[in-house]
């Protein structure tokens with residue numbers, strides 16, 4: 528009897544514990560969702576007030592993706608699909624007879640889907656991410672851009688520059704005082720730079736990101752390597768929440784041994800954090816640093832990165848203020864391509880209201896792109912990779928400005944007019960700088 532009552536009391540205690548718990552377990556609140564369209568996938572991100580327990584499965588005829596959430600209710604808006612989305616037709620929700628919440632993604636074709644939950648961070652709360660890629664055929668790889676005229680087989684090849692617009696999609700990057708997201712500015716400048724490069728003889732640009740979607744940092748490097756890039760330029764805008772007066776551009780390369788300053792380290796940590804905000808599953812496997820540095824030293828990647836960064840910084844200083852007069856170094860993940868000279872450019876401070884305004888101006892964006900272009904040309908003119916048109920001796924007519932050079936003397940040397948030199952090289956005020964590279968017009 529005693530045993531019976533003991534058992535009963537245990538049972539009652541158990542139920543007492545259970546009942547209030549289940550009564551308290553409020554359904555997960557779906558507070559909103561977003562769709563991001565990348566060239567090779569569409570991503571649905573769902574915001575919730577708690578970790579979302581879910582089951583996901585495809586249904587065909589018509590193609591749909593079903594997400595079942597045992598305890599959930601939708602309090603926010605579900606996104607409308609974009610007409611240009613090749614995968615998603617729409618997103619809707621309903622409650623099943625058993626009380627389960629069902630979210631249905633109506634599809635335009637069968638997909639391979641992957642779902643995962645992300646922990647809250649400084650920008651977002653709990654998120655459920657669904658990555659969808661086409662089941663058959665497949666879309667072009669992210670960032671691929673239409674190939675421009677390729678050089679004849681066996682002839683000297685074009686120089687290739689990978690331009691990486693920082694952030695994108697779920698990750699807006701830094702936000703200006705007036706609400707400008709860094710991701711929009713970086714893309715605008717990247718596109719302008721790509722246009723300049725594609726207009727240049729013997730050069731071709733690839734935009735690593737060409738739309739409003741996020742790409743993991745190591746995916747960006749991978750794309751740069753797929754393009755066989757000779758140079759990787761990651762474009763960003765700086766932020767300083769404590770000091771709205773902070774201004775100017777900086778250029779960074781990967782550091783072999785620690786950052787040049789605590790500020791540089793802080794910035795690298797912040798930029799490296801992008802994957803957590805951008806909706807990347809687990810952090811991509813980073814290449815082992817010692818192995819990476821060995822590969823880099825073998826190919827002189829860091830030295831070339833430094834030379835390219837110096838040329839770009841020198842030209843940026845002619846457009847506006849530079850925040851650091853010297854190339855800075857820190858452990859930026861996106862600069863870890865073992866075989867591609869790489870740099871990260873913080874174009875200006877988006878947290879400085881004046882600079883935020885300028886960064887939004889197409890004219891200033893063009894100026895920045897022009898300075899980046901001038902630096903890139905200067906670097907390639909001085910260090911043309913073998914096998915490229917720029918390396919073929921006498922083929923590319925360039926002149927590196929030395930001490931005492933004048934436009935008149937250079938014009939005479941190549942038998943061209945001063946005005947053609949001036950217009951081709953956009954030398955409105957005619958000022959020259961030692962180390963600057965002039966393109967010599969056809970005689």
Ligand SMILES: [Zn+2]
Pocket residue numbers: 693694700701709763764798
């Ligand atoms: Zn950034």
